[in-house]
Amino acid sequence: MYFNSNTLAFSDGAFIKAQDAGCNLHSQSLHYGFSVFEGIRAYKTPAGTQVFKAKEHYERLHYSAKAIGLPLQYSVEELTAITYQLLELNGLQDAYIRPLVYAADAHMSLTAPAASNVFMAAWDWPKLLGNKMLRLMVSPYQRPNPKAVPLEAKVSGHYVNSIMASSHAKAQGYDEALLLDMNGYVAEGPGANFFYEKRGELFTAPCGSILRGITRNTIIELAQEAGITVHEQYFTPDALKDAEGAFMTGTAAEVAGVASVNSYSFNRPFAETLGGMLAARYQALVTACVAGATNEVVA
Numbered sequence: 050m051y052f053n054s055n056t057l058a059f060s061d062g063a064f065i066k067a068q069d070a071g072c073n074l075h076s077q078s079l080h081y082g083f084s085v086f087e088g089i090r091a092y093k094t095p096a097g098t099q100v101f102k103a104k105e106h107y108e109r110l111h112y113s114a115k116a117i118g119l120p121l122q123y124s125v126e127e128l129t130a131i132t133y134q135l136l137e138l139n140g141l142q143d144a145y146i147r148p149l150v151y152a153a154d155a156h157m158s159l160t161a162p163a164a165s166n167v168f169m170a171a172w173d174w175p176k177l178l179g180n181k182m183l184r185l186m187v188s189p190y191q192r193p194n195p196k197a198v199p200l201e202a203k204v205s206g207h208y209v210n211s212i213m214a215s216s217h218a219k220a221q222g223y224d225e226a227l228l229l230d231m232n233g234y235v236a237e238g239p240g241a242n243f244f245y246e247k248r249g250e251l252f253t254a255p256c257g258s259i260l261r262g263i264t265r266n267t268i269i270e271l272a273q274e275a276g277i278t279v280h281e282q283y284f285t286p287d288a289l290k291d292a293e294g295a296f297m298t299g300t301a302a303e304v305a306g307v308a309s310v311n312s313y314s315f316n317r318p319f320a321e322t323l324g325g326m327l328a329a330r331y332q333a334l335v336t337a338c339v340a341g342a343t344n345e346v347v348a
């Protein structure tokens with residue numbers, strides 16, 4: 050699914066066959082999860098393929114690298130140019146893009162490495178959580194203490210927590226997990242932010258124990274443009290008891306409707322909820338031709 054024998058990936062400063070890309074097995078990143086990454090999407094638009102919010106994603110990659118002290122030698126502009134080249138070389142129009150910054154050399158001590166390497170792959174990836182309404186369960190796995198690790202950075206090691214929560218929820222017959230923070234407030238999903246709707250307003254967890262999602266920010270902006278009030282505030286799962294709708298947001302998942310959280314179900318048809326309306330606006334935005342976008346690969 051991710052690559053075939055013709056696929057090219059960016060690794061160690063060059064475009065090489067994805068099947069030949071590898072890393073040093075003595076890299077600290079593999080042993081300790083000391084690496085940072087991004088998840089980005091490109092969409093086919095009337096002006097050719099455009100990477101949605103490339104600047105925001107690569108600024109977050111820089112923020113993440115800095116937060117853990119991992120060097121990153123490519124600028125936002127260079128990373129954006131590499132992304133467009135990668136898409137063009139692979140003939141991709143709608144694609145998911147995965148940059149990874151990892152410790153370059155054999156380096157096993159518990160200090161940040163002096164040098165990093167950038168790997169970037171792209172592939173065609175349908176909406177990560179599918180199109181069905183999701184049944185979520187509140188996970189027994191909480192988000193880590195934000196004083197232990199920089200939770201707003203997209204660090205590979207944080208995803209042990211995500212994999213534990215998601216695998217557990219699926220093993221219990223649910224579609225996905227919903228994680229609480231260390232104080233028992235709803236935080237987010239394993240790879241997506243969470244919103245709920247009540248009396249025509251939206252609610253989502255504040256920053257602190259969540260990844261500040263770029264889709265989350267986009268949805269907040271779209272909601273505000275539509276005159277909808279968005280509250281970024283702490284809430285417990287009980288707040289969902291009389292909610293009218295809920296949804297998750299993320300680059301890979303886009304905007305995914307939520308049918309229920311544990312025994313609380315949201316019966317309004319998704320298309321009639323704020324989430325349904327914003328999902329449509331999000332699709333229109335990502336496939337629109339963004340004025341002033343540069344480097345687009347003209348199809």
Ligand code: PMP
Nearest residue numbers: 240241242260262263264299300
């Ligand atoms: N939370 C987590 C833990 C994630 O992994 C993601 C996916 N990057 C998100 C939220 C959503 O972030 P974004 O909208 O920037 O993709």
